[in-house]
Amino acid sequence: MMKEKHFSDEILNVLNSFFADGRSPHAVLIDGGSQDERQSLAKLTAKMIVCANQDMTPCGMCENCRKADEDIHPDIITVTKPDDKKFFVKSDVKKVVADAYLTPNDSLKKVYVLSEIQQMNEESQNLLLKILEEPPVYTAFVLTSQNANSVIGTVLSRVVRVRLGNSSAIEYSQKAINIVAELSAAVLSPYEFDKIQATAPLDGNKKLTAEVLELFISVLRDAIALKSGGKILCDDFKAHSTELSEKLTVKKLLDMYDAVCLLYRSLDNNPNYTLLSAVLCARI
Ligand SMILES: [Zn+2]
Structure with a gap:
């Protein structure tokens, strides 16, 4: 794959392992690090999922990669909480669950990027769980969270995880x-x-x-x-x-x-x- 200069080899190796042997992950959780790092890694992960060349994803050359780079890929759907709300809105999460069954437009797969789900309450996470348990083969999820403790255990058990280094790591007594x-x-x-x-x-x-x-x-x-x-x-x-x-x-x-x-x-x-x-x- 292309080397992304922002991330360490260790992080990229973890990410690449999800795509080994032509596989593609159904749900990835990115936690730790800064919000910028999480967003940027979520973008890379989504691009890898939609890329047309799965044996060398992201190839950086196909139409899917190009659209992903320009943030105009119709199969990469980003969902966040509204600015004026404290949490994700339940109806938005319900819509994701319902739309997940619609087939992708350009790519073989479509990806929902659910950003900063420390802002998603337990009820909404449980709604999301329904689709994470049995997602259609053509649908994938990339979740980001400040810290994995905000993710309910049942959701956590359905995702593969990339943990970004925590620069403000606490020294435990x-x-x-x-x-x-x-x-x-x-x-x-x-x-x-x-x-x-x-x-x-x-x-x-x-x-x-x-x-x-x-x-x-x-x-x-x-x-x-x-x-x-x-x-x-x-x-x-x-x-x-x-x-x-x-x-x-x-x-x-x-x-x-x-x-x-x-x-x-x-x-x-x-x-x-x-x-x-x-x-x-x-x-x-
Ligand atoms: Zn590509």
């Missing part, structure tokens, strides 16, 4: 790392007391709670990825995510993932932190 290790072990313990003990240090501590939830979400996400033959992104907790994926069902992992993500999102609304650790305890 050793304390948070230790708690996540304990928490991961407590999930598998038959004793309620282990869960209470693991979550107790979070009581009332806002910063620590945010760190722990963020890390724990990564562990659960990796456990889910392992179940579907995917790769681990968070090496530090490899042993824990592996054990969770071996001992828990996909459903249990997805339920837990969604519950913990919900708690994480609730941090924006200044929750009662003492109650929060009790809720966490009940959900794992």
